[in-house]
Amino acid sequence: AQTVTQSQPEMSVQEAETVTLSCTYDTSESDYYLFWYKQPPSRQMILVIRQEAYKQQNATENRFSVNFQKAAKSFSLKISDSQLGDAAMYFCAYRGPGGSQGNLIFGKGTKLSVKP
Amino acid sequence: DSGVTQTPKHLITATGQRVTLRCSPRSGDLSVYWYQQSLDQGLQFLIQYYNGEERAKGNILERFSAQQFPDLHSELNLSSLELGDSALYFCASSVRGGTRKETQYFGPGTRLLVL
Numbered sequence: 001a002q003t004v005t006q007s008q009p010e011m012s013v014q015e016a017e018t019v020t021l022s023c024t025y026d027t028s029e030s031d032y033y034l035f036w037y038k039q040p041p042s043r044q045m046i047l048v049i050r051q052e053a054y055k056q057q058n059a060t061e062n063r064f065s066v067n068f069q070k071a072a073k074s075f076s077l078k079i080s081d082s083q084l085g086d087a088a089m090y091f092c093a094y095r096g097p098g099g100s101q102g103n104l105i106f107g108k109g110t111k112l113s114v115k116p
Numbered sequence: 117d118s119g120v121t122q123t124p125k126h127l128i129t130a131t132g133q134r135v136t137l138r139c140s141p142r143s144g145d146l147s148v149y150w151y152q153q154s155l156d157q158g159l160q161f162l163i164q165y166y167n168g169e170e171r172a173k174g175n176i177l178e179r180f181s182a183q184q185f186p187d188l189h190s191e192l193n194l195s196s197l198e199l200g201d202s203a204l205y206f207c208a209s210s211v212r213g214g215t216r217k218e219t220q221y222f223g224p225g226t227r228l229l230v231l
Contacts, residue, residue, distance in 0.1 A: 035219075037222075042224075043204060043224070043225055043227075044118075044222070044224055044225070045206060045208075045222035045225075046222075047219055047221070050219060091159065095220075102147070102149075102164060102171070102172060102210075102218075103149055103161040103164055103172055103174060104149075104151075104159075104161065104208075104220060105161070106158060106159040106160075107158075108158050109158070109159075
């Protein structure tokens, strides 16, 4: 069965600095998607970024980028120029090839604090 | 705003009771997923419906059931409630639900408290 592991329960970053959140996963599939979701105190789940496993190029969305290492099954999220509004829980998620594997499998999350 | 709506936002009930959570997917989305977020279990997939039919099942208890109606809204029914069922229940939707390229968009969740 696929698993997603986030080894950092909590992280802290100074405003305007850069922080990297770690995620590893386990799967026997070769084709899949990986996601980072943000959950602020409002509890809304907000998609931050997604990565297609068959694409070697790392995804970027403004200040958010990923370091996808397929062989190592690693998928880290880098937040540049951190802002106070980035404070939230961040969840790494895996999605299989589709069909009966279309649901998301989440890690336990990393709580990010941003210090002014 | 993701376009996915869930009602009610909050629900307080007693053990042994039955409740119904409702979800309306984004316009055009055929697939609905239900997830449970609790402190001890984290975010867990419960069940998926696609165009009215059950597509996949996750860690859903037998006391829980769901359905998707012809207008594509979905309901999650929780019965014989226990204290441990207290959680945040999310609904998510995607266009088809069968392809890896799709993104799931989450509703705001229903917070259930069982006393």
